[in-house]
Amino acid sequence: MDERKWLFDLLNVEEQQLSEKQLNILQAAIEMFAEKGYAATSTSEIAKRAGVAEGTIFRHYKTKKDLLLAIVKPTLFQSVAPFLAKKFVKDVFENEYEHYEQFVRAVFKNRYEFVKTYLPAIRVLWQEMAFHSDIKVQFQTIFINHVYDKFKQIVEHFQQKGELALFPPETIIRLTITTIAGFLLTRFIVMPDYPWDDEQEMERTIQFLMNGLKKT
Amino acid sequence: MDERKWLFDLLNVEEQQLSEKQLNILQAAIEMFAEKGYAATSTSEIAKRAGVAEGTIFRHYKTKKDLLLAIVKPTLFQSVAPFLAKKFVKDVFENEYEHYEQFVRAVFKNRYEFVKTYLPAIRVLWQEMAFHSDIKVQFQTIFINHVYDKFKQIVEHFQQKGELALFPPETIIRLTITTIAGFLLTRFIVMPDYPWDDEQEMERTIQFLMNGLKKT
DNA sequence: AATTAAAGTGAGTAATCACTCATTTTGACG
DNA sequence: CGTCAAAATGAGTGATTACTCACTTTAATT
Numbered sequence: 001m002d003e004r005k006w007l008f009d010l011l012n013v014e015e016q017q018l019s020e021k022q023l024n025i026l027q028a029a030i031e032m033f034a035e036k037g038y039a040a041t042s043t044s045e046i047a048k049r050a051g052v053a054e055g056t057i058f059r060h061y062k063t064k065k066d067l068l069l070a071i072v073k074p075t076l077f078q079s080v081a082p083f084l085a086k087k088f089v090k091d092v093f094e095n096e097y098e099h100y101e102q103f104v105r106a107v108f109k110n111r112y113e114f115v116k117t118y119l120p121a122i123r124v125l126w127q128e129m130a131f132h133s134d135i136k137v138q139f140q141t142i143f144i145n146h147v148y149d150k151f152k153q154i155v156e157h158f159q160q161k162g163e164l165a166l167f168p169p170e171t172i173i174r175l176t177i178t179t180i181a182g183f184l185l186t187r188f189i190v191m192p193d194y195p196w197d198d199e200q201e202m203e204r205t206i207q208f209l210m211n212g213l214k215k216t
Numbered sequence: 217m218d219e220r221k222w223l224f225d226l227l228n229v230e231e232q233q234l235s236e237k238q239l240n241i242l243q244a245a246i247e248m249f250a251e252k253g254y255a256a257t258s259t260s261e262i263a264k265r266a267g268v269a270e271g272t273i274f275r276h277y278k279t280k281k282d283l284l285l286a287i288v289k290p291t292l293f294q295s296v297a298p299f300l301a302k303k304f305v306k307d308v309f310e311n312e313y314e315h316y317e318q319f320v321r322a323v324f325k326n327r328y329e330f331v332k333t334y335l336p337a338i339r340v341l342w343q344e345m346a347f348h349s350d351i352k353v354q355f356q357t358i359f360i361n362h363v364y365d366k367f368k369q370i371v372e373h374f375q376q377k378g379e380l381a382l383f384p385p386e387t388i389i390r391l392t393i394t395t396i397a398g399f400l401l402t403r404f405i406v407m408p409d410y411p412w413d414d415e416q417e418m419e420r421t422i423q424f425l426m427n428g429l430k431k432t
Numbered sequence: 433a434a435t436t437a438a439a440g441t442g443a444g445t446a447a448t449c450a451c452t453c454a455t456t457t458t459g460a461c462g
Numbered sequence: 463c464g465t466c467a468a469a470a471t472g473a474g475t476g477a478t479t480a481c482t483c484a485c486t487t488t489a490a491t492t
Contacts, residue, residue, distance in 0.1 A: 021470080037347045039255035043450060053471045058451060123346070130343050130405075131253045167420050174402055175395075175424050182394025189346075204383050208391050212428030237440075259480060269441045274481060276439095 010118055011074045022060050024050035029067055034120040038068050038128050072128060072135055075121045076142065082110055083147045092154050100158040101210050108180050108202060115184050123189070148173070165215050172213060179209045226334055227290045238276055240266035245283055250336040254284050254344050288344060288351055291337045292358065298326055299363045308370050316374040317426050324396050324418060331400050339405070364389070381431050388429060395425045 004023060008015055011026070018026075028050035032041040043064055047054040061067040082088060097103040115122055129135045155169040164172060183205050187196055220239055224231055227242070234242075244266035248257040259280055263270040277283040298304060313319040331338055345351045371385040380388060399421050403412055 019469080035347075037253065037255055039253055040347065042448075044448085054450090055452080055472065056470055059469070059471095062451095064450065127343070127346050130339070131251075131256065165424075167424075171417065171420050174398070175421070178394065178398025178402065179391075182390070182398055186390055186394065201387065204387050205391070208381075208383075208428040211430065211432065212424040214427065216427065235439075258478075260478085270480090271442065271482080272440055275441095278481095280480065 006117055010078060010121055011070075012077075021050070021052050021056060025052060025057055025060065025067070026071065030071055030120045030124060033068065033071065033128070034123040038064075038124070039131070068124075068128065068132075069135075071121055072125050073138070075118065075125045076135075076139060078114065078118065079122065079125065080142055080147050081114075082107060083150050089150045089153055092157060100155075100163050100213070101206065103154060103158075104176065104180075104209060105206060108206065111180060112184065112198070112202065115188055119188055162215055164213050167213075175213065176209065179205060179212075222333055226294060226337055227286075228293075237266070237268050237272060241268060241273055241276065241283070242287065246287055246336045246340060249284065249287065249344070250339040254280075254340070255347070284340075284344065284348075285351075287337060288341050289354070291334065291341045292351075292355060294330065294334065295338065295341065296358055296363050297330075298323060299366050305366045305369055308373060316371075316379050316429070317422065319370060319374075320392065320396075320425060321422060324422065327396060328400065328414070328418065331404055335404055378431055380429050383429075391429065392425065395421060395428075 004027070007023060007026060008018075011018075025046065028046050029041075032046060032049065043057055044054050046067075047057055050057075057067065061070060077084070091097065092103060097106065125135070129139060151173050152169045155164065155172045158164045159166060159169070159172075167175075183202065187198070187201075220243070223239060223242060224234075227234075241262065244262050245257075248262060248265065259273055260270050262283075263273055266273075273283065277286060293300070307313065308319060313322065341351070345355060367389050368385045371380065371388045374380045375382060375385070375388075383391075399418065403414070403417070
């Protein structure tokens with residue numbers, strides 16, 4: 001079997017639902033959009049790389065933009081997946097995570113594996129968000145509706161326990177996300193060839209984050 | 217006089233060196249590349265917005281890519297400008313900055329003003345770096361030759377004074393940069409419409425950074 | 433006023449673009 | 463094997479692309 005389980009997982013579909021050719025198209029599109037950008041990639045190039053006729057692409061996706069959205073939408077959902085689970089906040093309040101640090105460690109590790117697995121699709125999402133306002137709006141909507149409120153509850157919970165600095169919750173959320181995202185960006189996009197010791201560097205990043213957010 | 221001093225400053229040229237039409241072309245290109253991306257912007261659109269004939273663009277720039285580089289190269293240099301000054305490290309060692317915090321404050325404020333002034337050009341640089349490996353290589357070269365070494369000296373200086381955690385200097389550099397860049401990215405790109413109190417939020421960011429990097 | 437070089441113009445060009453559609457291939461069924 | 467619908471094909475379409483070049487306009491100097 002071809003090693004494409006990740007594609008099914010990303011798109012959240014069963015193996016029977018997608019034909020071999022359709023898989024080839026999606027994989028080729030993800031790779032080329034990630035490398036050259038959506039606008040600079042032609043449908044004929046995608047067809048060539050996927051080993052199908054150009055017309056086949058348009059059998060499955062009405063337009064080139066539809067093909068982009070078929071990649072970007074699932075990736076967007078997976079990007080915030082941990083926060084979509086209902087039991088997520090519940091876990092925090094029922095002492096699944098006794099300290100903010102444990103919560104952060106869980107999220108960090110989880111998102112690290114996520115980026116490692118789906119890097120090209122994630123690149124497509126974030127690169128194209130800069131140019132397509134509809135994608136940006138979708139992200140903002142999902143973030144406000146599913147991430148922000150839950151994250152805020154969690155932060156306030158640990159602030160009341162006296163663990164976290166009394167910054168506005170939005171500030172703590174921002175600093176937490178940019179610290180984690182800053183590592184992942186440096187690790188996988190800016191300097192992927194640097195000889196990283198991932199575990200150590202993540203440990204230092206968490207120490208930095210927790211010291212920075214500690215109540216003083 | 218048209219308010220275009222920023223363009224001369226960015227390109228680092230005198231006012232006489234560029235004709236009115238050439239300025240129009242550069243400004244239109246910066247705005248459209250920032251909004252729609254280089255590949256999705258046609259030279260005919262740029263000419264229209266600049267109020268010139270399409271041929272005029274190619275009188276000044278041999279190719280469309282040349283036009284992009286005429287924007288990106290100066291922006292890249294300005295992005296790391298503070299580290300290009302020879303006296304920069306000297307200032308640190310001669311107690312111009314007694315503590316790492318003062319150094320960070322100076323850089324932070326300086327880069328905040330920089331991003332605020334040249335935002336569209338900066339967007340072009342970072343967006344297109346993802347797609348043009350020649351731009352990425354140029355950035356890496358400049359960073360290694362002009363930023364990394366000096367930054368490392370500064371970090372080691374304050375580590376020896378016992379101010380900073382004994383993380384590897386590269387880690388401290390990374391955490392410093394991603395914390396500052398994380399604020400600027402959130403402030404100017406991700407959520408530019410949020411009612412920011414810039415001074416307070418930058419103060420909190422510095423507190424976070426210094427506590428995170430403090431020797432424990 | 434005449435000269436001249438530089439700046440600007442815009443119609444023209446070959447190549448490529450996203451997309452269509454009449455036709456062929458495929459594979460599951462009787 | 464024969465039937466048939468779905469999947470796949472690729473030549474063809476009009477629109478758009480980056481770029482060229484013969485020509486005109488501008489403006490400074492004689």
